[in-house]
Amino acid sequence: MTATARQHALDQVLELVGLLNDDMTKALGRSGLTVPRAHLLWVLVQRGPVTQQQLADSMKVSPRNITGLVDGLVGTGFVTREPHPTDRRASLVSLTEQGASTSAALQDGQRALAEQLFGGVPPERLRGFSSGLDDVLARLRELTAEGS
Amino acid sequence: MTATARQHALDQVLELVGLLNDDMTKALGRSGLTVPRAHLLWVLVQRGPVTQQQLADSMKVSPRNITGLVDGLVGTGFVTREPHPTDRRASLVSLTEQGASTSAALQDGQRALAEQLFGGVPPERLRGFSSGLDDVLARLRELTAEGS
DNA sequence: TATTGTTATACTCTATAACTATA
DNA sequence: TATAGTTATAGAGTATAACAATA
Numbered sequence: 001m002t003a004t005a006r007q008h009a010l011d012q013v014l015e016l017v018g019l020l021n022d023d024m025t026k027a028l029g030r031s032g033l034t035v036p037r038a039h040l041l042w043v044l045v046q047r048g049p050v051t052q053q054q055l056a057d058s059m060k061v062s063p064r065n066i067t068g069l070v071d072g073l074v075g076t077g078f079v080t081r082e083p084h085p086t087d088r089r090a091s092l093v094s095l096t097e098q099g100a101s102t103s104a105a106l107q108d109g110q111r112a113l114a115e116q117l118f119g120g121v122p123p124e125r126l127r128g129f130s131s132g133l134d135d136v137l138a139r140l141r142e143l144t145a146e147g148s
Numbered sequence: 149m150t151a152t153a154r155q156h157a158l159d160q161v162l163e164l165v166g167l168l169n170d171d172m173t174k175a176l177g178r179s180g181l182t183v184p185r186a187h188l189l190w191v192l193v194q195r196g197p198v199t200q201q202q203l204a205d206s207m208k209v210s211p212r213n214i215t216g217l218v219d220g221l222v223g224t225g226f227v228t229r230e231p232h233p234t235d236r237r238a239s240l241v242s243l244t245e246q247g248a249s250t251s252a253a254l255q256d257g258q259r260a261l262a263e264q265l266f267g268g269v270p271p272e273r274l275r276g277f278s279s280g281l282d283d284v285l286a287r288l289r290e291l292t293a294e295g296s
Numbered sequence: 297t298a299t300t301g302t303t304a305t306a307c308t309c310t311a312t313a314a315c316t317a318t319a
Numbered sequence: 320t321a322t323a324g325t326t327a328t329a330g331a332g333t334a335t336a337a338c339a340a341t342a
Contacts, residue, residue, distance in 0.1 A: 129280025
């Protein structure tokens, strides 16, 4: 009985993951971005100009992969790759104006999405949802920490 | 005030999406599968042997893509591709024993995950979570139906 | 010697367009 | 003429390994 309730909850979560993934992919595509490229942009918004090594660490991805993502973003005008002022081995990746304004627009879009998804949910119910999610996230973080 | 609560809820959901995606990718990798290949297997579990065209429709992906996914799954022994009994243009894709038993194991893993994630959540709280999710899913389905 | 990033190589997922075989 | 699937081509994300330049 409760086991089926838990199974149902997981099914719901998996459907959510799929729908949200599709929605994000489409929205980013309209801005000329992909999910990994938007992720990189987001790191730059949070951390400011950084080296590719730091990007690789932040995104938990190989340095080779960062080279490719930055190449793409330079090509489409979202970031610049400039020589590092003190370390001549390294590059410094920065947002262009276009990169910064697009990132801001994406954030606005996210705020709008939050309103669309949760705007009609009564506060009491939203609290319950959010608390339940906290429990689930705590467990998931443990699992992924172990499993790495 | 409530706007920040809604924003927080979306942040939680996005973290959930990321963690769950990583967890699934790793778990499937241990079984020699990827997310799209597991998706294909899952369609076969539900529908039985089908043509590649039917797979393309079910998965909302190009026929060319199905050719590649089936090639990979045939190569790793999860499915077979056999001539269709009545339509000589078409192939019939079926689960092998290995494909069926791996699919069953994945389902067991999912049941276990549901227990790990929700097992410690009190029934009352789980109900609240699930109800909230229902609201959110309804809105998301509308959004993705429009935006397509 | 250690670190930064690139080139070389390879695999997976994805798409469109042209083409073959069959209906 | 329409449908099923493949070949041809292309692009994005991912990884490891070898290597050059610099620290």
